[in-house]
Amino acid sequence: MEMFEEVARLERRLARERDARRQAEAIAERGLHELYLSQQRIELLQRLASAAVDGSPLAEIVGLALSGLCTLCGWQLGHLFLVEDGALRSAEVWHGSNGGTVERMRQATREMDPTSPTHLPGRVAASAAPALINIEEDRHFVRTAAMNACGLRGAAGFPVHCRGRVIGVAELFSPDPFVPDTAQLLLVAQVLSKVGMVIERQKAEQDLLTAKRQLDAALANMSQSLVMFDASGRLSVCNARFAELYGLRADLPAGSTLEEVLSCLASSGTGPEEAAKFGALRRLVSTAGHRSYDVATLTDGRVVGISHRPMADGGWVETHEDITETRRVQARLTQLAHFDGLTGLPNRLLFQDRLTHALARLGRDGGAIGLLCLDLDRFKEVNDTLGHKAGDDLLRQVAARLSGCVRDSDMVARLGGDEFAILQTGATQPASAAELAQRVLTELERPYDIGSHRVVAGGSIGIALAPRDGLDVDILMRNADLAMYRAKANGRAGFALFEPSMHEAMQARVAMEADLRRGLSREEFQPFYQPIIDTRTYTISGFEALLRWHHPERGLVPPDDFIPLAEEIGLIGALGRMVLRRACRDAAGWPAAVSVSVNISPLQFRGNLLDEVKAALEDTGLKPQRLELEITETVLLANSDATLATLREIKALGVRIAMDDFGTGYSSLSYLRQFPFDRVKIDRSFVKELGQRADSAAIVRAVVNLCHSLGMATTAEGVETAWQLAKIADGSGVSVQGYLFGKPRPSADVPSILAKSQYDIDCVLRDVQADEAYPGGGGGGGR
Amino acid sequence: MKGIIFNLLEDVVSDVHGPATWDLLLLEAGVSGAYSSLGSYPDEEWAGVVKTASAKLGMPEADVLRWFGRAAMPRLAQGYPHYFTSAPNLRAFVLTLNQIMHGEVRKLYPGAVCPYFDFGALESGTLEMVYRSPRRLCALVEGFVQGAADHYAEQVALTHKACMHHGAPACVFRLECAAPVAGQRAGSAAA
16 A cells, blocks of 8 residues: 555656646747747847848838848738828838739729728828727728638728828738737837838938939039139039030049149149139138139130039038130120121211210319310212222221321221211311311322222311310210311311301301291291293293292291201292292182292102192193292212103193203203203393303303204293493393392282283383394384 | 657556556666656657567557657647647648747757758659658658547548668658548547
């Protein structure tokens, strides 16, 4: 028994020992298990860290994290979303041991909007907290069918944080419903924190890369050269265009010192001429913190504009630009703006500018200025007869001669057309200006060789002096102009100094001009009529209409006082139309045998004279044959075909055309051949000189005979005495006109003149007979 | 060989033949017999114990291993239930063997030399399993599979198509799993 008891006791003891051993083994197993898990977790984190340090691609690191979590936690599938522009987008990284499962879940995931907060990833992103789902209990879960098909029952979403922001969501799927496990949640958080850092770092790298690429593109494509130095004066950025500008190798090493870069510039042979000085300047400007712009001339002659800007960190940035061409264009534009293209002389703009400065200096320093304005006397004739090229040639030669007349300190300018000006400073006035004017005139009077022609073209000079004649540019120029007009009026090739009376005369002229315009609108003008006597019948054959101005203050103004001005200011057209119309209207009321003569200004041919004549005849009912138009040779001097055509058309209407003032001017007989005049009017000067010059009578007789043989009638003007009449009307059939038979009278007087004309003429004829032996014969046949 | 296998064999032998039989086996095999589940012991000791058991029980060594493998399964299911609950049937369980061996066994026993199984799915319900191990314990594998089939109350037809003991480079098994027999799972697990 004792032995059995002893065996039983030993067996119990053995059982206790075995239990103790088993318990100890179980405790050790659990410890080992925990240790193993910890090691695995540490290992996973280490692998992630090392992959991140190695710069492995994001997809690889995410894959490592997901597969590690699945392995360590017994999950089957993992997937990552990234937050992009506030929305969740699949990173397209899936981990799963079963390809079919991955594909099925990938498809189901694609079909939902991950950002929507009703779905797992969206909910996690919105709450920034993990979410564990048992799909059998969550009715909102949309991927249940796919999970069932894959034998998955648990789904979990975990936020990926970086610096407090959710930048992604990891989804993990398990065959079993998720049971919260502190160790697992901690592991997930640690792993995803690493992933977050990697995502953020890679994003930052990507951003940096993008920014660098943009910067590179901008640097490569900008038109200017750019170079950047840091605070220690070392090169940090430099674009290819910089190297190109200075002919340097393209890869100028970053970190080169300013001195090294400058020595590269110098050795390339293209750098700024004073490279070292330039570098010192750069540093100086940079230290002072100023922006600056410099222009440097390179050793090869190019000009570079350098814009220098200091940066906040003590460095500076410069842009260099080749402005050689820009400069050239600017210089050319300045030249064009200030100089006359034809003669190369300064133009009006530059001349006035210089004059302004000279006047300003005068105000400070005293002294005197001479301003000479010069007008060529026969430029228009040269231009008209020899052509524009000859005109240009003349202007160039004049410019050269003028430049040769002045000192270096004087300025010669071409103000426009044939107008030149000289600014004379630092001389004693008025002696110097007068002396210079005389010298210029003498020089200009020498003949010019223009092509094969020899041309003489003097000038007229007006002189104004400052301060005597004004201290204002405009006034001084005006006064010099006035003096020049005076010089011209005094006869060509002279000069005149400005006098205040010139200004007064000009003012008078201005007043006259205003009066003229007003007079025309107030009908202060009217034609007067002077009878024309046919010496064959000694009857009044017609009247010449002569314009008179009844000035309200000055009384009757003679035509010579206002016709030239009216022509100059363009009023002659309106005046001429008015006279023509009034004369036709008046003549229409006269006896049918009495005609009317109207003077036509050359300027009226510029308008539509033919239509004006037609309209006047039609409107007044005057027969064309009773109208005679008088033109001077000036009309033919212009000698345009259009003028002759107009004359022919008017003559074709039946209107007669008379050549007025014949015998003055050129009186070329060729005019008489150019147009078949109906009448030639012999100038009054011949009649006046009948008693003084023996040849006058012969000339009158010759003209009358010549015209007679050409089929043209003749009229002698200015017949004032019976003696003159006797001398002229010796049976030649000439008509006469003059005070002897009556002064010009208003229209209202014409009927009475006509009425007593026979009596008056008889009285005249009696005087003639009394004066000397009356020639008798045919002349009085008609009485 | 891991101590846990010795412990399992001790349990199975002691349960069926009494603790004294185990002591005799150790004595006759000439091994120390002090095995801890945490320790590793020379493979020769395992071979010696199996050889002695074969002689003592009058069974070929392969049969001893098959018997041991099948009988050890309920004890494993008791000690490590989650390996069995995570697989719904025999086929799924067999497919997790590598995971159990390499994930779980190595968790506990660093340095353990575990066999590796290659699987190939044949027609529906049929699995090809390739076993490679210098220990050539293919009979133990057969026993474990049979034991697992008992656990899931499934019929399994196991064909040993090629064997390392007969010069093959690896053992190739063909497993034909049949649907579980209703009501038998609990009973066979308890057996």
